[in-house]
Amino acid sequence: MAGYQLKLKRKQQVAEGTLALYFDKPDDFSFKAGQCVRLGLIDPPETDDEGNARILSLASTPAEPELMVATRIRSSAFKRVLSTLMPGAELTLKGPYGDFTLPAGPARELVFITGGIGITPVRSMLLQAIVENQGRQMTLFYANRRPEDAAFLDELTQACGADPHCTLVATMSQAEQSAQHWQGERGYVDRAMLGRYLTDVTRPVYYLDGPPGLVAAMKSMLVDAGVAEDQLRTEEFAGY
Ligand SMILES: Cc1cc2nc3c(=O)[nH]c(=O)nc-3n(C[C@H](O)[C@H](O)[C@H](O)COP(=O)(O)OP(=O)(O)OC[C@H]3O[C@@H](n4cnc5c(N)ncnc54)[C@H](O)[C@@H]3O)c2cc1C
Structure with missing residues (x-):
């Protein structure tokens, strides 16, 4: 290399x-x-x-x-x-x-679920897909404790807001500790939250990354919801 x-x-x-x-x-x-x-x-x-x-x-x-x-x-x-x-x-x-990268064909709906610093490869993939104007449906669920902890949130909100195929769902688990007034989702990403934004949770290809505990929890939630394991792409940030 x-x-x-x-x-x-x-x-x-x-x-x-x-x-x-x-x-x-x-x-x-x-x-x-x-x-x-x-x-x-x-x-x-x-x-x-x-x-x-x-x-x-x-x-x-x-x-x-x-x-x-x-x-x-x-x-x-x-x-x-x-x-x-x-x-x-x-x-x-x-x-x-690494092969935690966008799929080759443009057709498949993508869902990214990440938290904290796990946003790094997702920023790259989401903005690249928007630049390439692939026309695929994409949803990002981005979990943090407070808005102050959420890297690239404003930039991604803006980029996604300008693309009709992109939805960004930011959620805060400790919004009450923030100096800012938070009007978005609260708590962890769960089955009910996915259901509020996705028409069929079993259909998309999912990208899960970040601290190993988060990846494991999201994976088991999706499998319980009926998502086939071959629709899950994961990357664990060992060391967090
Ligand atoms: C594919 C991949 C992508 C990553 N991308 C990012 C990124 O974009 N930004 C980012 O901040 N971090 C990223 N990480 C994590 C990064 O490599 C560091 O592990 C992390 O930043 C912690 O570094 P540290 O110096 O704070 O702690 P460290 O000194 O590295 O260690 C923190 C703790 O984790 C343990 N640990 C460290 N490495 C490992 C390991 N490989 N396996 C098991 N335990 C370990 C240590 O023993 C210690 O207890 C990524 C990791 C991987 C595998």
Whole structure:
């Protein structure tokens, strides 16, 4: 697999405790929406047992000129160093990896269910599908504790709102803890919530990703609702 050295262009806080990092795309680097890379620090000032690199999904789309990843900043050495990097800092990138990508045929209805930082590959796939104007029906269920925690929510709401085939359902499990007034769905994504937005829950292809606990819970909810296992695509963010 090809290896690259990248320069950090800029960083941006995209939700509370969540940092997006932007890089120039190397000329010979191509990827499919939804794929991930292994991003590595070069000679970091500190390290820990997990090492100097992490698997991160590309949150940018293949159509965008920059590469972008986003991550929750936590207390690992990798994240501490990552959050202090300044523009111009060099990192290594290996990849792309993975087959958590859009299906080949345009016809099938898609449903994405994710929570928190699991939005990264979904941002890439949803925006790419909108750019390609595939005409397929798509629904995103996006769960967070509070709107402040929901990376890319405004951007995705806008993009989806401008596409007649796209529906975005954001739900907050701790909306009462928010400084904002939340008017959308509340609580976890469950069978009843799916039923309010999907005409037939057994028909779509489902993309489930994020923390392993969320993926397992969504998978078992869908199988209980009569969705065939071969209609489920999953990607677990090990480490959350
Ligand atoms: C396909 C894929 C895509 C991902 N995309 C993203 C993304 O877009 N953004 C993002 O923030 N994170 C993503 N992750 C998760 C990411 O790789 C890190 O594991 C996560 O960010 C936690 O890193 P950390 O430095 O905070 O904690 P770490 O120091 O990595 O560890 C946190 C805890 O998880 C355990 N752990 C770490 N790695 C593993 C593992 N592989 N298996 C089991 N336990 C483990 C550690 O032992 C520790 O207890 C992705 C993971 C995968 C597999």
